Amino acid sequence: MTSGSEPTSERPVPRVHLKPRESRRIKRGHRWIFSNEIADPVKDLPPGSLVDVVDERGALVGRGYVNPQSLITIRLLAQAGREIDAAFFRGLLAAARLYRERICGSRTAGREVFGEADGLPGLIVDRYGPFLVVQSLAAGIEVRLPLILDLLEEIHSPRAIVLRNDAPARGLEGLTAEVRVARGRLDSEDGIVETEVDGLAVEIDLLAGQKTGWFLDQSENRRRLAEYAGGRRILDAFCYAGAWGLAALKAGAAEVLAVDSSAPAVSAARRNADRNEVGDRFRAEEASVFDRLRGLDSERSRFDLVVLDPPAFIKSGKKVAEGVRGYREINRLGLRLLAPGGILVSSSCSHHLPAEEFLAVLRRAAADTGRTVRLLEFRGQARDHPVLLSMPETSYLKCAFLYVE
Numbered sequence: 362m363t364s365g366s367e368p369t370s371e372r373p374v375p376r377v378h379l380k381p382r383e384s385r386r387i388k389r390g391h392r393w394i395f396s397n398e399i400a401d402p403v404k405d406l407p408p409g410s411l412v413d414v415v416d417e418r419g420a421l422v423g424r425g426y427v428n429p430q431s432l433i434t435i436r437l438l439a440q441a442g443r444e445i446d447a448a449f450f451r452g453l454l455a456a457a458r459l460y461r462e463r464i465c466g467s468r469t470a471g472r473e474v475f476g477e478a479d480g481l482p483g484l485i486v487d488r489y490g491p492f493l494v495v496q497s498l499a500a501g502i503e504v505r506l507p508l509i510l511d512l513l514e515e516i517h518s519p520r521a522i523v524l525r526n527d528a529p530a531r532g533l534e535g536l537t538a539e540v541r542v543a544r545g546r547l548d549s550e551d552g553i554v555e556t557e558v559d560g561l562a563v564e565i566d567l568l569a570g571q572k573t574g575w576f577l578d579q580s581e582n583r584r585r586l587a588e589y590a591g592g593r594r595i596l597d598a599f600c601y602a603g604a605w606g607l608a609a610l611k612a613g614a615a616e617v618l619a620v621d622s623s624a625p626a627v628s629a630a631r632r633n634a635d636r637n638e639v640g641d642r643f644r645a646e647e648a649s650v651f652d653r654l655r656g657l658d659s660e661r662s663r664f665d666l667v668v669l670d671p672p673a674f675i676k677s678g679k680k681v682a683e684g685v686r687g688y689r690e691i692n693r694l695g696l697r698l699l700a701p702g703g704i705l706v707s708s709s710c711s712h713h714l715p716a717e718e719f720l721a722v723l724r725r726a727a728a729d730t731g732r733t734v735r736l737l738e739f740r741g742q743a744r745d746h747p748v749l750l751s752m753p754e755t756s757y758l759k760c761a762f763l764y765v766e
Contacts, residue, residue, distance in 0.1 A: 374424065377401050377412045377435065384416035387423065387437065390751025392477045394435035404429045408535065409504035413441040426501025430535035436482035436499055451512050453480045458516060465745050470558040472577050472745040473517070478755045486513065487573040489565050490556035491520035492547065494573040498530045510543055521545030523567045540568055559583060561607050562636045564629055571601060578742040579604070579670065579708070582760045585740065587612035589704045593665035596698060598650050603630030605668045610639040619645040620653045654694040663700040675711035684711060685722055692726035696765060705763040712757035719759045733766040
């Protein structure tokens with residue numbers, strides 16, 4: 362599917378009926394309707410077009426965009442009958458910006474739009490200084506993308522807007538992958554820009570970096586790390602471009618060993634350390650994290666603080682058992698590498714692993730090592746990634762701070 366103009370609101374909006382008892386979750390504020398909850402055939406409806414949803418009694422439930430090719434067949438936007446036009450999207454984008462100004466304050470980088478939590482299902486917008494990076498993850502956003510980009514220029518006045526439409530989720534919507542500069546110009550053709558994130562001078566690869574270029578959802582957790590980092594020897598596992606380790610060094614850590622399997626990430630981490638004038642206390646290694654941690658354990662290396670921030674080990678519901686084994690093993694290794702009185706900071710970004718199950722994994726890893734472990738804090742994603750209470754799926758990041766005897 363390619364981007365097109367906004368569907369005109371003058372066309373009649375078809376109605377789609379839900380099966381009996383399938384409207385309860387929706388009436389409590391959930392925004393997704395799955396294919397097996399729909400009574401009417403929808404295969405002939407254009408992907409991204411609007412529909413009004415009706416319950417089994419004929420009562421209107423809401424208006425949203427439909428995609429017959431997706432398991433999430435309808436994503437709700439508003440009450441049934443609401444005009445879905447430029448003014449509607451302008452209001453939501455302006456509200457998202459106002460929320461972040463009020464709650465997050467002044468910042469040079471962060472998430473500006475977080476999909477369903479901001480009333481804009483399938484839309485992600487991140488800011489890096491004067492640049493915006495956009496992900497269109499639903500057909501309903503894709504067909505309105507020119508309008509969305511116009512409004513983002515109007516509200517945020519960016520120097521450039523990059524489309525990072527290479528996320529696997531697009532395949533589930535029947536959308537093709539693409540990465541391009543959609544508006545304006547970047548500082549360099551390779552897509553690497555320099556900006557400040559959480560007080561650190563860093564380079565961001567807007568065209569090929571992981572996610573949209575940086576892991577913004579951990580920003581508040583990295584700031585929290587400052588309380589524990591002073592004077593400690595730290596292991597930063599799955600370091601990517603060095604965000605955790607650099608935050609620790611800025612907070613007074615003695616030294617950091619950072620490990621990642623990606624050569625470009627490790628190189629970027631070293632450059633970022635030099636940018637922040639902490640390169641003499643920062644050592645980055647390219648290696649399999651599991652193998653390197655096992656090697657450090659065999660060498661009897663010990664650290665005062667270990668950060669484990671792996672990629673999602675559970676990509677789908679079918680991979681839960683396999684992913685749980687991975688989380689248990691990496692946390693077992695992290696615990697073994699801690700000196701008595703050390704701190705383990707362990708995260709999971711797999712939304713298929715609920716918070717209670719992640720805590721259960723940590724308990725099993727502690728039992729495996731025979732260590733006594735106290736939970737200091739259990740945190741989530743940064744406030745610019747708000748959680749919609751009616752949609753548990755919007756809460757995905759778990760971050761535990763643990764004291765290990």
